[in-house]
Structures are given as structure tokens and as C-alpha cells.
Amino acid sequence: MARDYRLGVTRKAANVVVKALLARGLPVTGGTGFLLTTRGRRSGADRTTPVNVLEAGGDRWLVSPYGQVGWVHNLRADPTARLWRGRRRETWTVEEADAATAGPVLRAYVRKIPVTAPFFDAKLTASVDAFVAEADRHPVFRLARSRT
Known part of the structure; x- marks a missing residue:
């Protein structure tokens, strides 16, 4: 059974460090x-979080490995991603x-x-169908059109 994502003290501290490095x-x-x-x-305020962008199948993808997190809801409300x-x-x-x-994007992401x-x-060795079955728990967004 998959672990639930919790944004505790350790993860918050790690995000602060990663954000500083990326900035x-x-x-x-x-x-x-x-x-x-x-x-x-x-x-309506800006919200910033570290993410990984996956390149697969000739496209760039945002994957939410931790499920229905805040940035997912924000992108659904306003599909503009500033990376x-x-x-x-x-x-x-x-x-x-x-x-x-x-499904194939999730599999590539986990690998x-x-x-x-x-x-x-x-699991890492599972078929694409196993990842398709998980797609409702791990939203995936294609970076569709650059606006810069």
C-alpha cells in the first residue's frame, strides 16, 4: 500500500533548502x-513550490507524485504554470x-x-496498466504551450 504524503517539519525544511538552491x-x-x-x-496570491519536470514522449510534464496537493488544485483553477x-x-x-x-508518464517519472x-x-517494474490505474491519485499535466 502506498504511503500518504505529509508535509511535516522535515519536508518543510527540505523544501526551504531546495527552493533556495533552485532560486x-x-x-x-x-x-x-x-x-x-x-x-x-x-x-489569488502567488504560491511557489519545488517540482520536477519530466521530458517524455517529446513533451514536458508536471507530475504530482504526492497526489492532490495545493499546486494541482491551483493549476486546475488557472492552467498557467510559471517555471x-x-x-x-x-x-x-x-x-x-x-x-x-x-500512465506511461507516471511510470517514466517513478523510474x-x-x-x-x-x-x-x-512498483518500478510494473506494467504501464498498473500506472494507468493510479492516474486518478497522481495528476499529470502536459506543458502545452510556452507563453514566454
């Missing part, structure tokens, strides 16, 4: 790390993937970033 332009998590800024769905690391800044329109499209594997029921 300075240092390539965290093998160069896939970026800061994602979304508009808060209720407050940045150091001085590099990009603004994208995102499209949420259906389960059939998300690329195995630290997220405990949050999935499907």
Missing part, C-alpha cells in the same frame, strides 16, 4: 528541478492528462525519480 540556479535532482509558481485558487530556476523563467499553459496518457516510488502502489 540561485543550481540544478537540483539531476537538472529536472524547477520552482513552480501558480496563482492561489482562493487567495523558473535562477534567471531562467518560462510561462506555460498546461493541460491535464487523461489516465491513458498519464527517473525513484524517491517518489513509496507513494505509488505500482
Whole structure:
């Protein structure tokens, strides 16, 4: 059974460190790390969190390995993703993937970033179908169109 994500003290501290490194332009998590800024769905204020961008199938993807977290709800309300690391800044329109499209992306994501594997029921060696079955628990967004 997959582990539940909890944003406790340790994870908050790790996020502070990772955010600082990414803000300075240092390539965290093998160069896939970026800061994602979304508009808060209720407050309208900017919200920034570290994420990993996966390149697969000729597209770039945002994957939520920890489930229905805040940035997922924010992107559903306003599909504008501002990604940045150091001085590099990009603004994208995102499209949420259906389960059939998300399955192969989730599988590739877990293989690329195995630290997220405990949050999935499907194992690293599982078929794409096992990841398709988990797509409702792990939203996937395609970076559809650059606006910068």
C-alpha cells in the first residue's frame, strides 16, 4: 500500500533548502528541478513550490507524485504554470492528462525519480496498466504551450 504524503517539519525544511538552491540556479535532482509558481485558487496570491519536470514522449510534464496537493488544485483553477530556476523563467499553459496518457508518464517519472516510488502502489517494474490505474491519485499535466 502506498504511503500518504505529509508535509511535516522535515519536508518543510527540505523544501526551504531546495527552493533556495533552485532560486540561485543550481540544478537540483539531476537538472529536472524547477520552482513552480501558480496563482492561489482562493487567495489569488502567488504560491511557489519545488517540482520536477519530466521530458517524455517529446513533451514536458508536471507530475504530482504526492497526489492532490495545493499546486494541482491551483493549476486546475488557472492552467498557467510559471517555471523558473535562477534567471531562467518560462510561462506555460498546461493541460491535464487523461489516465491513458498519464500512465506511461507516471511510470517514466517513478523510474527517473525513484524517491517518489513509496507513494505509488505500482512498483518500478510494473506494467504501464498498473500506472494507468493510479492516474486518478497522481495528476499529470502536459506543458502545452510556452507563453514566454
